[in-house]
Amino acid sequence: QLQLQESGPRLVKPSETLSLTCTASGDSISSRSFLWGWVRQPPGKGLEWIGSISESGSTFYSPSLRSRLSMSVDTSKNQFSLKVSSVTAADTALYYCARHAKGRGDYEEGEEGERFFYHYYMDIWGKGTTVTISS
Amino acid sequence: SFVLTQPPSVSVAPGQTARITCGGKNIGIKSVHWYQEKPGQAPVLVVHDDTYRPSEIPERFSGSNSGNRATLTISRVDAGDEADYYCQVWDSSTDHVVFGGGTKLTVL
Numbered sequence: 001q002l003q004l005q006e007s008g009p010r011l012v013k014p015s016e017t018l019s020l021t022c023t024a025s026g027d028s029i030s031s032r033s034f035l036w037g038w039v040r041q042p043p044g045k046g047l048e049w050i051g052s053i054s055e056s057g058s059t060f061y062s063p064s065l066r067s068r069l070s071m072s073v074d075t076s077k078n079q080f081s082l083k084v085s086s087v088t089a090a091d092t093a094l095y096y097c098a099r100h101a102k103g104r105g106d107y108e109e110g111e112e113g114e115r116f117f118y119h120y121y122m123d124i125w126g127k128g129t130t131v132t133i134s135s
Numbered sequence: 136s137f138v139l140t141q142p143p144s145v146s147v148a149p150g151q152t153a154r155i156t157c158g159g160k161n162i163g164i165k166s167v168h169w170y171q172e173k174p175g176q177a178p179v180l181v182v183h184d185d186t187y188r189p190s191e192i193p194e195r196f197s198g199s200n201s202g203n204r205a206t207l208t209i210s211r212v213d214a215g216d217e218a219d220y221y222c223q224v225w226d227s228s229t230d231h232v233v234f235g236g237g238t239k240l241t242v243l
Binding site: 047048063100104117121123127 | 166170178219232
């Protein structure tokens with residue numbers, strides 16, 4: 001059974017870069033059947049999607065964080081990583097990594113014709129790590 | 136971007152049925168997924184693709200989705216079901232994950 005574990009500094013100074021790594025154990029992240037992503041939860045607030053990445057490195061970023069966000073995957077280490085630059089106190093949160101499984105397959109009409117996609121959901125989560133932004 | 140609307144709170148007596156809604160424009164054409172988050176614990180998937188339960192989730196948890204509203208139904212509620220519940224979809228128009236704001240379920 002796959003397990004995920006977040007790691008990285010718990011305290012980051014304002015304007016610096018927050019870096020977290022999620023290490024998978026019990027299974028490989030090389031499978032094309034999943035995406036791998038990050039979700040955060042500021043104190044007292046709801047879940048916020050940060051971004052997701054495929055095993056080949058294709059990325060999907062939250063529009064609110066896109067300009068400060070970088071994600072990568074290292075299949076040789078069975079890890080994927082998150083970097084958020086120019087952090088402020090608003091980035092203080094509990095950060096989770098999660099596996100995204102493929103839900104129902106579907107089609108939609110787009111500008112370039114019909115496109116197939118999956119309704120992804122998060123079936124396995126890490127325990128989470130709290131990151132505080134403070135000087 | 137796609138918006139999901141949940142009531143902030145739902146209260147129900149033990150043994151009764153709790154219904155938590157998730158509203159969105161034409162949400163019925165999407166697959167809705169539901170998570171349970173208890174204090175100090177990571178979220179747990181309780182329903183995916185509108186109606187499917189992971190094997191470890193009790194049959195008391197069920198989901199439905201039609202029109203502009205999806206619903207998570209928890210029958211025979213007990214104190215252990217007290218948690219925050221979040222709905223989620225994959226917005227295919229932008230390839231983004233979208234979460235609802237969450238609903239706090241209180242067992243009276």
